[in-house]
Amino acid sequence: MPVGSVMAPPAAAGHAAQPLDEIDPSPTRRLGIIGWFSLTWLGGISLLALLAPALPLKDPDRSYLEIVRTGPLQPGHILGGDGNGRDMLARVVFGARTSLTIAVVAVLAGLVVGGLLGLVAGYYRGRFDAVLTTLFNVLLSIPALVLALSLVAVFASADQDVSNGRKMSVIIAALAIVTVPILGRITRASALSWSEREFVKAAQVLGASHRRIMFREVLPNVAPAMMSIALLGIAVAIVAEGSLALLGVGVTEVPSWGNMIALGRSDLARNGWAVGIPSTAIFLTVLALNYLGDVVRARFDVREGVL
Amino acid sequence: MTPYSANRAAGATAESPVGFRLNRRVQGRLLEVADLRTGFRTPGGVVRAVDGVSLTLDRGRTLGIVGESGSGKSVLSRSIMGLLPRRNVERSGRVVYDGTDISALTPGRRKDLWGTQMAMVFQDPMTALNPVQRIGAQITEGLRFHLGLDRGTSRANAVALLRSVGIPEPERRLKQYPHELSGGMRQRIMIAVALACGPRLLFADEPTTALDVTVQAQILNLLAAQQREREMAMVLVTHDLGVVAGRADTIAVMYAGQIVETAPTAQLFANVRMPYTEALLRSIPQLDQPRGSRLQAIPGRPPNLVRPPRGCRFAPRCPYAQDRCRAEAPPLVEEEPGHAYRCWYPLPARVTPPTRGAY
Amino acid sequence: MTLTRELGKRFLGLILVLFLVTLFTALLLSMVPGDPVDTLLPLSDSSPEVVAQKEALREELNLDEPLPARYAAWLGDFVRGDFGNYYRTSGADPVGDRLAEALPVSLQLMVYAQVLALLIAVPLGVLSAYRAGTLFDKAANTTAFALLAVPNFVLGLGLAYYVGVVAGWLPPSGYVPFTDNPAEHIQRMILPAVTLAAAQIAVYMRLLRSDMVQTLQEDFIQMARSKGISDQRVLWRHALRPSSLTLLTVAGHNVGTLIGGAVIVEVLFSIPGLGTAIAQAIFERQYVALQTFVAVLAILYVLVNFAVDVLYTVVDPRIRHARARN
Numbered sequence: 007m008p009v010g011s012v013m014a015p016p017a018a019a020g021h022a023a024q025p026l027d028e029i030d031p032s033p034t035r036r037l038g039i040i041g042w043f044s045l046t047w048l049g050g051i052s053l054l055a056l057l058a059p060a061l062p063l064k065d066p067d068r069s070y071l072e073i074v075r076t077g078p079l080q081p082g083h084i085l086g087g088d089g090n091g092r093d094m095l096a097r098v099v100f101g102a103r104t105s106l107t108i109a110v111v112a113v114l115a116g117l118v119v120g121g122l123l124g125l126v127a128g129y130y131r132g133r134f135d136a137v138l139t140t141l142f143n144v145l146l147s148i149p150a151l152v153l154a155l156s157l158v159a160v161f162a163s164a165d166q167d168v169s170n171g172r173k174m175s176v177i178i179a180a181l182a183i184v185t186v187p188i189l190g191r192i193t194r195a196s197a198l199s200w201s202e203r204e205f206v207k208a209a210q211v212l213g214a215s216h217r218r219i220m221f222r223e224v225l226p227n228v229a230p231a232m233m234s235i236a237l238l239g240i241a242v243a244i245v246a247e248g249s250l251a252l253l254g255v256g257v258t259e260v261p262s263w264g265n266m267i268a269l270g271r272s273d274l275a276r277n278g279w280a281v282g283i284p285s286t287a288i289f290l291t292v293l294a295l296n297y298l299g300d301v302v303r304a305r306f307d308v309r310e311g312v313l
Numbered sequence: 314m315t316p317y318s319a320n321r322a323a324g325a326t327a328e329s330p331v332g333f334r335l336n337r338r339v340q341g342r343l344l345e346v347a348d349l350r351t352g353f354r355t356p357g358g359v360v361r362a363v364d365g366v367s368l369t370l371d372r373g374r375t376l377g378i379v380g381e382s383g384s385g386k387s388v389l390s391r392s393i394m395g396l397l398p399r400r401n402v403e404r405s406g407r408v409v410y411d412g413t414d415i416s417a418l419t420p421g422r423r424k425d426l427w428g429t430q431m432a433m434v435f436q437d438p439m440t441a442l443n444p445v446q447r448i449g450a451q452i453t454e455g456l457r458f459h460l461g462l463d464r465g466t467s468r469a470n471a472v473a474l475l476r477s478v479g480i481p482e483p484e485r486r487l488k489q490y491p492h493e494l495s496g497g498m499r500q501r502i503m504i505a506v507a508l509a510c511g512p513r514l515l516f517a518d519e520p521t522t523a524l525d526v527t528v529q530a531q532i533l534n535l536l537a538a539q540q541r542e543r544e545m546a547m548v549l550v551t552h553d554l555g556v557v558a559g560r561a562d563t564i565a566v567m568y569a570g571q572i573v574e575t576a577p578t579a580q581l582f583a584n585v586r587m588p589y590t591e592a593l594l595r596s597i598p599q600l601d602q603p604r605g606s607r608l609q610a611i612p613g614r615p616p617n618l619v620r621p622p623r624g625c626r627f628a629p630r631c632p633y634a635q636d637r638c639r640a641e642a643p644p645l646v647e648e649e650p651g652h653a654y655r656c657w658y659p660l661p662a663r664v665t666p667p668t669r670g671a672y
Numbered sequence: 673m674t675l676t677r678e679l680g681k682r683f684l685g686l687i688l689v690l691f692l693v694t695l696f697t698a699l700l701l702s703m704v705p706g707d708p709v710d711t712l713l714p715l716s717d718s719s720p721e722v723v724a725q726k727e728a729l730r731e732e733l734n735l736d737e738p739l740p741a742r743y744a745a746w747l748g749d750f751v752r753g754d755f756g757n758y759y760r761t762s763g764a765d766p767v768g769d770r771l772a773e774a775l776p777v778s779l780q781l782m783v784y785a786q787v788l789a790l791l792i793a794v795p796l797g798v799l800s801a802y803r804a805g806t807l808f809d810k811a812a813n814t815t816a817f818a819l820l821a822v823p824n825f826v827l828g829l830g831l832a833y834y835v836g837v838v839a840g841w842l843p844p845s846g847y848v849p850f851t852d853n854p855a856e857h858i859q860r861m862i863l864p865a866v867t868l869a870a871a872q873i874a875v876y877m878r879l880l881r882s883d884m885v886q887t888l889q890e891d892f893i894q895m896a897r898s899k900g901i902s903d904q905r906v907l908w909r910h911a912l913r914p915s916s917l918t919l920l921t922v923a924g925h926n927v928g929t930l931i932g933g934a935v936i937v938e939v940l941f942s943i944p945g946l947g948t949a950i951a952q953a954i955f956e957r958q959y960v961a962l963q964t965f966v967a968v969l970a971i972l973y974v975l976v977n978f979a980v981d982v983l984y985t986v987v988d989p990r991i992r993h994a995r996a997r998n
Contacts (some may be wrong), residue, residue: 140685144692147974149932152950156966159954160704245823247938252825253951267825274833285826293821313767396898400805426898440891445913455899506899 041301044294051291055102064093066100066261075277088266088280090274097261098287104174104262105288109243112178116185117236124190127229128197129220135194142187151249153181158255160285170259177257181243192235196228230306237299241292248288263288343514343546344393346372349406350415351385351392357506358619359403359486362388364570366406367645370563372513373538375547377557377578379593380567383615386550387436389567390516393548394431395423396404401530410514428455434536436519438499442491448502449487455509477542478535508539515540516548521556533560554593558582563651566590569616569626572645576652584652586659589627625657633658677779679982686978690971697967698746701733701959709735712759712959729759733960756960767961770949771968777847778945781938782930784865786923789872796873797880797919798907804885805806813881816874828867828940835863845942864941868934872926876919883915917984928973 037045054061064070064083073080073087074183080086085094127135145153157180162173200206201224209219244263250256251264258265265286272278352365362385369374380386391397395415408416410430415423435441443451452474453467462470468487474481474534478501491499500520507515517536521529537560540547547566549561557564558578565575566589574587576580585591589611595611613630622640631638637657647653709726734742749756755771757764800809836844843860850857888911889895896910897903935947942948946965952960 140688140692143685143689146698146978147689147970148697149692149929149969149973151935152932152966152969155935155950155954156700156962159957159962160700160959241821245825248823251827252936253939254955267829271829274829275837278833281826281829285823288823288826289821292823293818296817296821383868391894394898396894424900424902427898429900433895433898435891435895437891441895443892443896443910443914446910452898454901458899458901458905503895510900 016087024275037301040297044297047290047294048203048298051102051287052106054099055106058099058103061099062094063099066092066096068092075273075280077279078276078283078307085283086279088270089277094279097266098263098283101261101263101284102287104257104260105244105247105264106291107177107239108174108181108247108257108262112181112243113185113236113239115182116189116239117232119182120186120189120229121193121232123186124193124195125197125220126227127190128194128228129201129216129224131198131201137138138190139194142190145183145187146191150184151246154184155244155255157183158250162255166251170257174257177247177255181246184246185239185243189232189239193228193232196231197224200224200227230302234303234306236298237295237302241295241299244288244291318609325447325450333443342369343372343411344368345409346393347405347407347409349389349392350404351388351410351415352556354402354403355619356399358649359572360618361621362618364618364621366567366570366572368565368572370514370546370548372546373540373544374563375537375549375561377561378548378550378567379554379557379564381552381611381615383569384567385570385618386552386567387518389506390518390548390550394417394427394433394516396427396433427461428510428512429459431514431516432510432512433516433518434500434503434520435505437523438496438503439491439523441503442499442506444491445672446488446490448491448494449551452487452502452509453606454508455506459510470509471505474509475502478502478505478508479531480505496524497531500524500528500532504532504535504539508543511543513543513545515545516550517547518550519552520549522551522553536560547667554597566593569621570618571626571655572653573627573656574652574654576654580652584592584649584662585657586648586652586654586662587627588631588633588660590654591660625655633660675985678985682978682981686974689974693970693974694747694750694967695743697963697970698743698795699739700963700966702735702742704959709733712957717807733851750964755964758956758958758961767964768976770944770961771964774944774946774949777943778931778934778938778947780850781864781934781943781945782927783860784861785868785872785930785934786927788865789869789876790923792869793873793876794880794912794919797877798884798912800877800881801884801888801911801915802903802907804881804888809881812877816877819870820875822870824867824871825936825940827870828864829938831863831867832940845940847941847943860941861943864934864937867937867941868930872923872930876923879922880915880919881950883918884911887911887915921984924983925977927980928976931972931976932969 057270066247069091070083070093071091073083074091075089075091076083076086078084078086083093083095085098088094088097127138148156154177158173158176161180162168197220206219206223209223210216214222217223247256247262248264248267251262251268252271254268256262256264256268266284267281270277270284273280325368346366346368349363349366350361352359352361364385365386366375366389377483378386378389388397395418397404399420404416406416407414410426415426442448449468452471453462456462456467456470457464457658460467472483473488475486480486480498480501486494486502491502494502500523504520515536520536521532524532533556536547538547539545549557551557563575563579564578564581565572566581566587567573568589571651574581574585574590576584581590582594583596592609592611596611598608604660616626616629622639624637624641625631625634625643628634628638636659641657643655643657645653645655648659708864709729712729730736734745737745753768755767757766758770796812800812803809832844835841842863843856844863846860848856848860893906893911895905931946932950934945935951938945938947939951946969950962950965950969953959953965
């Protein structure tokens, strides 16, 4: 009896032998309504933050007696006033300026440093990689907020009058330091897997320098993962700024979303809006960043899956 | 005492909760499928994996279903059993098992049949057995769930089952995990799991594809032996004509979701009518071929199951295709008793088997 | 590589990380700009007693020694249970006392939060995977997503205010030890535990759902279904276990994270745990105490993660057997 196999042609455009099950309804490659909303919100808030001094807003530090502890929709003050009668709209916009600056600069710094280190570690491997991974592990073994808190406390609270500028720099630096190992790890893992691919070996054989390969071949493939984590990281940094403010080590002289919440906290019984409005701003921004981060990852994940 | 009769003696009832009388007849119609259709809703449209299949199977008999990957043969056996996902599936047609229309049953009641009346053996035993569950547990689960046996009895049954499928040291195996055994042993265990509650109908979905050639014959022999002993009907699904050649009573050839030829085995091999079946036969490598001769593959690809072509689905790849074939879809026609085919210009009836010639 | 050899290798890595981390925290004090002694004892008085006090402190903290000696001294003290002191005008309070009080409280909060999170997230995740694509699944997913976007301090403040103050159902702050009054202890821990658990619920649920959806497409699930057993049984007895590995790993790592990451929640609800102790130490510029707390946290975190990793490889029977075969 012939025991042979029929030559089976490649699988049809139908489906696999396995019955199809559900398609995972997480963010797909196309932007839905939420995606567009997220982009709009982020774009809008960034623009407002950037142009804040030039906008026709009230002075965020000036107290208007008539709107002390009032909710929104007051004549002339759309979002009402806080415990000291300061215009909430102006404070939210200037607060965005502060919070977003801190978060974006910190994550960008972490991205550049961590990304670079991770890229080099993942590509070269060997001893440099081992040392770097240990360093990352060390930094990661202290819970992020505690580390940031400690650094800020040590460098910006030691003497009584630290300038606000210096405070902000220290906060940014601390958040950046906390971000470096996280981004470094992701970049390293991604660079590691991409560096083992055929096209990298091909480029090496052709005689391309390591630097060229790293930046022209590996980096573009690693970038999407980095971007996705960076977006999520900005969201985390915004919340971290809030946590620092609540713990008493945030920026003080200028409004930030964090210190608005901290200041409004004591007033919660009489005026929930002072806390609610900056909280909503943070919530929407974090939501938008999380969503877009997921979309970026989903859009570029398929290539990883094919591997 | 076979494990089958051991189950019965252990107190399993003959009444199944479906209120479905267990027929102890050994002859007669067991399964009747009428115009079964299964479609999967995908973003690109509805994939018609099974597009109007009708067949019958008598007790104790074997039906072989042969086709390429993508022909719908695996989906067919799952559709008959009812083992499909709950959502995004369009199903129509009738399946009558032992006189009862099971396609009209709710999923809950249909589950009462699974394991006790019908069971399935899957293609790859490495992925079809639970990797983190011990073998003993996997066998006894059905026994305890359906037949309510206690731990001791079900364990004894499991040992007897393992012995009957030819596994040495059955007691030791109960505690082991699937990955500790070879491919052939794993498939035997899967067969044991399927047969545990004594089903009357077994679907074997490519049971030997994932195995070494040397083990394939053993497994097929085992299935045949179990069939005889338990008076069980079997649907043997495969892409390999060689597998069904000596083992099936009837063969149905599937292409693009439809049955394109069906006949008793000997008749099919002797008297091929549909060109696709002929192509399948030709592509089996023969041992007496001269060295270096090319394998005869069927050129082209199976059709798109979302929008199947208007005419005969095999026409684009058929060397005998005419204009009528591309314009009109041929119906399944039964010319000789028991031999049906779907072709406008069937191959001339023959008495001698087809020889290797120019394609 | 055998199990013991691999474990041994990992253990060495662990020691290295612990060494570096403690080195880093031990140096925190020296990183303070200016004279650390002046920071700890902010007395501008230059009377001889004060000067002598400062000298004594300098001696005690080995501030004049070179780095390795300083670390060695710190490590020696630490291992012997001497965790340094709070330096207050009233005198020196040993940090160890505060540590012994605060650590169990933080551990309790962490356990409550984890248990709560798992109790809610696991059934939700299983159900979402089972009903993938339905309204329930989409609603659950959206809710989880939104929950993740709410900062934990906002949630905490909101809960404390609306549930605690306005509705008065639960006390909004404070802590009572379990041994003193179990009922009130539970009452006071509910809101902080819920606040901590909220983000975990969202993460765990989505993790489990995603893994389960994949598992449910595997062959052995179809096989289990074809045996005719109930869907519930298939879900919980067959599908859950292989799908839960990622979840358990993350939950395990969270054990370490939550001990220290609960700073905000502890402060908001006035729970006297390690987080509050850290916040207080910072506020009061008690950097010696801060050193100790951070070191303890880091050590716990590293140890817990190490234990989780080891457990993970030991528990999965496939990995265990693959190793045995080698």
